[in-house]
Structures are given as C-alpha cells and as structure tokens.
Amino acid sequence: MIDQQGLNALIAQEEARFIQTNPRAQALAAQSAQHWHNGVPFHWMLDWGTPFPLVVEQAQGATLTSVDGQQFDDFCLADTGAMFGHSPPAVAAALRHQASRGLGYMLPGEDTLKVGALLSQRFGLPYWQVTTTASEANRAVIRWCRGITGRRKILIFNGCYHGAVDDVFVDLQDGAPRLRPSLIGQVADPRQDTVVIEFNDLPALQAALHTGDIACVLAEPVMTNVGMVLPDPGYWAAASAMIRAAETLLIFDETHCISSGPSGESGRIGIAPDLFVIGKAIAGGVPAAAYGFSADVAAAMDRVQRDRPPGHSGIGTTLSANALAMAAMRAILEQVITPENYAQMLPLADRLVAGLREVIAHHGLDWHVAHVGARVEFICTPRPPRNGTEARAAMQGQLEHVIHLYLINRGLLLAPFHNMALISPATTAAQVDRLIAGVEGLAATLSGI
Structure with missing residues (x-):
C-alpha cells in the first residue's frame, strides 16, 4: 500500500x-x-x-x-x-516525391497496385479498401457485415476500443450493458443492437451466438485499450469455430496488434478472420487505414451492391485512398514493416x-x-x-x-x-x-x- x-x-x-x-x-x-x-x-x-x-x-x-x-x-x-x-526515411522520401505530383485525385495511381498486392501478401486476405482512419474502417466493416448477413446486432468485448465508433461504446457493469460515459450527444441507444460480453468467456460467447442474430464479432485478438488482456490458451481457436458455426463474421481489428509481427497477431497465431482492420502505423503516421476481406465476403458485398445505384453505399470519404497516403503505405509495407x-x-x-x-x-x-x-x-x-x-x-x-x-x-x-x-x-x-x-x-x- x-x-x-x-x-x-x-x-x-x-x-x-x-x-x-x-x-x-x-x-x-x-x-x-x-x-x-x-x-x-x-x-x-x-x-x-x-x-x-x-x-x-x-x-x-x-x-x-x-x-x-x-x-x-x-x-x-x-x-x-x-x-x-x-519519419522513417523511406516514408519521408516517398512523401517528398509524391508532394509535387498531386496529393489526391480520386483516381488510382501506380502505388495503388503495389499497395493492394502488399496488403494481401502481408495479411493473407485477397481484397482491400482504404480509409483515412481505423475508426472509419471499423464503421465500414460493421455496416458491410450487417448488409451481408441481414442481421442488426454486433458483438464486442467489455472494455474494447475500436475508435470513435458509436456502436461499440457499450460496457458491462455488474453484468448489465451500460453506455460508456464518453458517448456524448448520441441519440440512438447502441445497446439495442450491440451485445457486449467478457473477453475469454467462451460460454458467454456461445450463448450470445445461439440467438442467431449476430452479424459480426469485432475484436482485437489481444485487448490493448483497457490495459492489456491476453487471450487464454486456445481461446481464439475455440471462439473462431463457434463464430463460423453461427454463420457470423469475424473481424480482427489489428490497429495495435501489428506489434506482434509483420502479419499481426492473427498471422502469428494462425487464425484467419473474415475481415481485418489495420490503421495508424500502416502509413507511418500519415492518416490512413485499410480493411481487408475474404473472397466470400467480397462476393457477398457485390450482391448487396447489385440492386443499388453506383456510389450509394454511404461508406468512405473523399480523402479515402488519397495519393499521399498510398505513397506512404507503399513505403511502409515495402521497406519498414519487415x-x-x-x-x-x-x-x-x-x-x-x-x-x-x-x-x-x-x-x-x-x-x-x-x-x-x-x-x-x-x-x-x-x-x-x-x-x-x-x-x-x-x-x-x-x-x-x-x-x-x-x-x-x-x-x-x-x-x-x-x-x-x-x-x-x-x-x-x-x-x-x-x-x-x-x-x-x-x-x-x-x-x-
């Protein structure tokens, strides 16, 4: 004391x-x-x-x-x-080179092809999209999962943090969901569509999935925003099997867990998510993030979009995948995250x-x-x-x-x-x-x- x-x-x-x-x-x-x-x-x-x-x-x-x-x-x-x-030298050089060639033009450049291939090679998912922040990426994948599955609810873990995403500002207090005090000015109550359970509790996960209305599980493979909480041995192998059996999508937010190694914590432990979010460090400090997804998810996204007019997903911003960010991401992936x-x-x-x-x-x-x-x-x-x-x-x-x-x-x-x-x-x-x-x-x- x-x-x-x-x-x-x-x-x-x-x-x-x-x-x-x-x-x-x-x-x-x-x-x-x-x-x-x-x-x-x-x-x-x-x-x-x-x-x-x-x-x-x-x-x-x-x-x-x-x-x-x-x-x-x-x-x-x-x-x-x-x-x-x-300011890693490779990133600083890439930014100097790109700065005089245009910062953003809502069109792909040569870096785009390289970055897509590098992300796929590094993290094992074939398809990718780029956003400006991990918060934006997490909002996007939640919406895609709801659109793909037709289910409203998502599942998160008590104490998680996935950026400024209203859906995840729900905690457990004495076993009951409560709104996080930092959720200011929110009109809709996220508790209507967000299920929160404790990390490492497989029975609670099984019970939540048994209802059949969970679109996705959004998680860090290691919790890093409430201190550090490690998974029990074998937890993710058992949890991922439960999630897939429930036809629920698994999202790993590895914005922090990239500290584990070049392929993140999921690469280290050999658990492949359906969707994968990476932010912050992926462009060396230049605002950028990315989310990747499997071929099955990509096909489902296409089905969701098939009956909609072009550009009506409501996902993304004008500055997403701007040329400066793509140059920085290419430099980081080729020369720094090695x-x-x-x-x-x-x-x-x-x-x-x-x-x-x-x-x-x-x-x-x-x-x-x-x-x-x-x-x-x-x-x-x-x-x-x-x-x-x-x-x-x-x-x-x-x-x-x-x-x-x-x-x-x-x-x-x-x-x-x-x-x-x-x-x-x-x-x-x-x-x-x-x-x-x-x-x-x-x-x-x-x-x-």
Missing part, C-alpha cells in the same frame, strides 16, 4: 519540477488557449498528466525534442501512429520485459508485465486480468498519474493511456536501459513514501 498523503506530495513535487523545466511550453499553452478549446487542437493532448502539454519542436526515430530543448526517449510513438519511428525490423524490435522488447520484471521483484511491488511483441506494459496489479472488468478494477488513476509525470521529468515518454511502451526499429538498447533505470528510480521513490 502506498501512503495517499505521500503520493499527493510526490505529484505536487513532480508538477513543480515540470513547470520549472518547461517555461516555453507553459507560455505557448497560455497563448494557445486564446483560440484552441482548452489550449489544444484535440482533447487527448491534455491526457499526459502534466500541468500543461509538452510542445514538440521535432521528432526523429525514437527521440522527441521539445521547444524547451529537452530530449525524450519516446516509447509512446504517437500511441502506435509512429510505431516504426518518427521481418528484419521485427528481428531488431522483438529482442529489445524482451530486454525491456526482463528489466521491468527484475525491478518489480527487487522492490516487492504487486505489479506485473504484459507484452505483445513490441508492445510492453507494466500493470499495477499482481495478476494479469482476463477480461475488461478485471482490467478496469486494476487501474489506479493517481498512481498512473505520478508514474507518467515522474518519467516525463526524466526524459521518458510512455503512452498517456496506461503504462504502455512501444519498441520501434529506431529504438536503441541504451534507450531501453534508460527506461528500466527510470522505473527503478520510480519504484525506489514509491517504496519510500
């Missing part, structure tokens, strides 16, 4: 240190508040646990430099958007996991470390959670607040959501060791209060 009074004092001490070392960022934050709501162009820029946001001068590889001249070892990497490093880069990333992730576990054991902390490939997280509870309810119960807001603030003040950036660190091809062993040392200093400090 950590003394609450001591924890409050540590937060105040670290906030004072942050203010003292970031005067330029503080001044810019005050100026920005004149025109940006709460001083930032998007609200999650306030979620870092600091009195005001850091302001970035530049970022390269796995290093970020602030306007106050501080350098940070960046393990957040834009919460996966820059998972392969900031087995060679994962061969560098995964051992460094193992090094971080081993170091964090040693720190936790040395200080007798009731914490544990979870990881999925190049994604590593230390969680302030002794046992790994098996579902969203257990994961939420393990969260300790003030403790996570001081963890992030303490590490930022020592030049170390974790993702602002949970205690998550990403290893990129540009990350070095020295950076990993500095993070381990930072957590060691944090643990010693917490042990003393």
